[in-house]
Amino acid sequence: MKILLTNDDGIKGAGLWSLVDALKSRGHEATIAAPLNQQSGMAHALTFMREVEYKRFDNPDCEAWTFDGTPTDCVKIYLEGMSDKNFDAVISGINDGANLATDVLYSGTVGAALEGFLHEIPSLAVSRDKNSVIPFDAAASATVDYLEKILSIKHEPLLHNLNFPKKFRADKVEFMSTRLGQRDYINAFASRTDDEGRAYFRIGGTIRDIDSSEGTDIYATNLGFVSVTPLNFDTANYDELVELRKVFRG
Numbered sequence: 001m002k003i004l005l006t007n008d009d010g011i012k013g014a015g016l017w018s019l020v021d022a023l024k025s026r027g028h029e030a031t032i033a034a035p036l037n038q039q040s041g042m043a044h045a046l047t048f049m050r051e052v053e054y055k056r057f058d059n060p061d062c063e064a065w066t067f068d069g070t071p072t073d074c075v076k077i078y079l080e081g082m083s084d085k086n087f088d089a090v091i092s093g094i095n096d097g098a099n100l101a102t103d104v105l106y107s108g109t110v111g112a113a114l115e116g117f118l119h120e121i122p123s124l125a126v127s128r129d130k131n132s133v134i135p136f137d138a139a140a141s142a143t144v145d146y147l148e149k150i151l152s153i154k155h156e157p158l159l160h161n162l163n164f165p166k167k168f169r170a171d172k173v174e175f176m177s178t179r180l181g182q183r184d185y186i187n188a189f190a191s192r193t194d195d196e197g198r199a200y201f202r203i204g205g206t207i208r209d210i211d212s213s214e215g216t217d218i219y220a221t222n223l224g225f226v227s228v229t230p231l232n233f234d235t236a237n238y239d240e241l242v243e244l245r246k247v248f249r250g
Helices: 016-024 071-081 102-107 108-118 137-155 217-223 238-249
Strands: 002-004 029-036 054-055 063-067 089-096 121-129 159-164 174-178 182-186 189-193 199-203 206-211 226-232
Touching: 002 071, 016 029, 016 089, 016 121, 016 137, 029 071, 029 206, 054 189, 063 071, 071 089, 071 108, 089 108, 102 182, 108 121, 108 159, 108 217, 137 159, 137 226, 159 217, 217 226
Parallel strands: 002 029, 002 089, 029 063, 089 121, 121 159, 174 226
Antiparallel strands: 054 063, 159 226, 182 206, 189 199
């Protein structure tokens, strides 16, 4: 298979290169189109107001390009402006930090995978808990296992969000299909002043899970499973759509 790899941790991200090694060990061809720098929190952002510089990243293991833009820039520019390859899948990650629940709305990892999905390519967003004891190479191997299995069953474009837990429940990889939970942060914005008197905010805070009930991605990872959440770009509220149709009919 031909796989396009990207991430939001940047071209030197350990999770990215662990995927290269795992794919090569199975005889798959990996190509990288990844950001030059850290791009966490960029969601599905595109760069419009300036040029996006790019250059070849010197590595003997695969064709690799790096872009001074967002994760979505990387995928969109490479697919539409640089390559005539027909990719079998896009993998975004492995992100060093979870992308669970409503955090997927802010995630550059998920945003890049979404761009692959919009190009009708099966796409995975893959993340690992920041405090996980699971090595990147083990997570990468499990990701390739999952990709091979799911593509042998499903033959249409898909967008799956995978999250590896802090540790496996039974010292082995187990997947669980999930829905998104709901997550927020306490004291997310801290106001500070630097030595020159410049006032600024820094995003941080303490996680507060609003919905980590059974069936959610938070619940699954808390139990030691790899959560798999099927996503879609269509965020329309269909229940509300039915109600609006009644209103408009008067």
